[in-house]
Amino acid sequence: MKAGPIAAHPAAMISDPSRAAMLTAMMDGRFHPASELAYMAGIKPQTASYHLAKLEEAGMIAMHKQGRHRYYGLKSHDVAAVVETLLLLAPPVEIKSLRQSEENRHLRRARTCYDHVAGDLGIRLRDAMIEAGVIREEADAFAVTGEGGAFFEHMGIDVEAVRKKRRSFCSKCLDWSERTPHLAGSLGSAMLERLLELRWLRRMEGTRALHITDEGSRGLRATFHIEIP
Amino acid sequence: MKAGPIAAHPAAMISDPSRAAMLTAMMDGRFHPASELAYMAGIKPQTASYHLAKLEEAGMIAMHKQGRHRYYGLKSHDVAAVVETLLLLAPPVEIKSLRQSEENRHLRRARTCYDHVAGDLGIRLRDAMIEAGVIREEADAFAVTGEGGAFFEHMGIDVEAVRKKRRSFCSKCLDWSERTPHLAGSLGSAMLERLLELRWLRRMEGTRALHITDEGSRGLRATFHIEIP
DNA sequence: TTCATATTACAATGATCATCGAAATGTGGA
DNA sequence: TCCACATTTCGATGATCATTGTAATATGAA
Structure with a gap:
């Protein structure tokens, strides 16, 4: 039954x-x-x-x-x-302690979502890449444009190699803090990897939060026109 | 903490x-x-x-x-x-009763997955549409081809109207019984709606299983070259 | 109004399961 | 071999929560 x-x-x-x-x-x-x-x-x-x-x-x-x-x-x-x-279905987090609200702020600003960047930074990267015309938002996923190839190569990412991986390439991942999709899939993963490699981002101990280094602030401003306060 | x-x-x-x-x-x-x-x-x-x-x-x-x-x-x-x-993460269902195995057979053959067709029929529809060249499988979703427009119109589905809906259009939905993606999104939804309207499919009472009518068998054979045993 | 049905409210019961102290096992270093 | 540390195993405790009987509320029909 x-x-x-x-x-x-x-x-x-x-x-x-x-x-x-x-x-x-x-x-x-x-x-x-x-x-x-x-x-x-x-x-x-x-x-x-x-x-x-x-x-x-x-x-x-x-x-x-x-x-x-x-x-x-x-x-x-x-x-x-x-x-x-599931996080998406969860009610908004209530803040109980200063410590917790601190951590929450960090998580909202920039964090890993399994293997790609999420949080405010994830969304701003997405917007910047759309603005620059290197990716395009479609109904069910993102897509790399013609100009995109050159851009990612400049970033040190081999788009064609990434595309060949046996997993989704450029999918949307709905963000629980921002409620809007950011770039996931193998390209999102390659992006995070590269940003860590460049030391623009650094993993914070004991949390999924990501720290944006000074070098990162400069790099993000120069490449993506993203201002980090 | x-x-x-x-x-x-x-x-x-x-x-x-x-x-x-x-x-x-x-x-x-x-x-x-x-x-x-x-x-x-x-x-x-x-x-x-x-x-x-x-x-x-x-x-x-x-x-x-x-x-x-x-x-x-x-x-x-x-x-x-x-x-x-979650169903995808669930271990394979063990069959306990004849009744249950009956229902399971029906569910595996054809069922609704929220608002579109899933199960064996879902996969065969997908394959048939790809074979016919009306949709194309991409890395993160399906896409309607040039010929697709005419086909769906023939089926009685207004692709452009469906595309305008504020939700994903042609997304993949991973099927727990088949472990391969079928057509979801607003187009998948329109498709199920139309198949019910044509009386090719009928909802079965008290379950998500779908019954394929005789009319449906003929229609599916003629339109999609799908043989229903 | 009176009766039948659909659903919710309340209270008592009982089973499940997370937790941790105590102790065992396993691994590396001195 | 002896000690320190990481992890697991076992057993006891206690809290949470699903369940149902009983009763209340609400709606529709006669």
Whole structure:
């Protein structure tokens, strides 16, 4: 009789606040030691271990050992996609502490969304690239224009190589803080990678927030006409 | 300290099997009376009422009264998107009863995915349209080709009108039973609407499964070269 | 008004499951 | 070999929450 509720199980994996916190931490697309995830979720290592075992059994995270550490990370893009979509459904975050509001400000300004840039910076990059005519917004995705090729080459990104990857190329990712789509897919991923490589952005410890370096401020202004206050 | 686990709340709304069953029932994109949803989930009306109130408070479903009935349905596409993505993460369904396997067969053959056709039929329609050169698969979405315009007009669908709707036009929707994308977006929606109008398909009671009528078999064969056994 | 039906409100019950202390296992370094 | 640290296993505790019986409210029909 009950044919449908198969969606309940994966949802239950995310419905626990501690697990959600750990999954969100892994949304930076990297692998983290169990103890770090425990700390980020505010729980004891035993509890974290219990949760991580569950998530692994559910096929949502992957683990690799290295020495006495065990590193955990999201198993697939699908998992990241679900979490991001759930964030979109979540009610606006209420600010409880100064500390939290600080972190929130950072996250809203610039953060990773699995493997690409999101937050205000993500949107401004998108706008700048559209303005410059290097990408174009279509109904279901973005597209690289004719001029785009030269631009990305100048940025140090090989568009044709990126296009060949067996995943979506230039898709839209709906942003929970901005409620408007930014650039995701393999091109979004290549973009983030390059911005980190150029040291325009730096990952902040223990959070998905991204720090814009001084070099980054200059570079973003020169290349994208984005002013960082 | 805990900045992330906001995703937990919407996930918790879906993590209960009864709620998941009701949401899945609403995935046909229509509104259902509370009692029907209770029956589909296999719970008493009181329990259903409790769950529906929760879901409404969470902003996931909408309600309108009509006489002594209250009709509930999904509030936005986002909710449908989350449920569909969760289904993708779910482990393969194990078959427990003959009845269930029957329903499963129907669902796999043809069903609605919120507002468009999914299941085997969805994939075969996609393939047929690509084969016929009326749509083209791109990296992040489908696109209507030059010849496409005439074809859809022949089908009784005004592509330009559909394109103008303020939502994605021709997007991909990853199918949990087929694990390959079918046509969604406003064009997918228009397509389902038209197939129901032509009486090629009929909604089956109390499930998302679609029945292919005899007329439909003939029509699908003539127009799409799809053989229905 | 009276009855039937749809739905919600309330209160009690019971099961599930997250949590953590204690202890075990595993790994690296001295 | 001994110690320190990372992680898991086990067992007990406690809180949350789905469920339903009973009762109330609301709407429509006779």
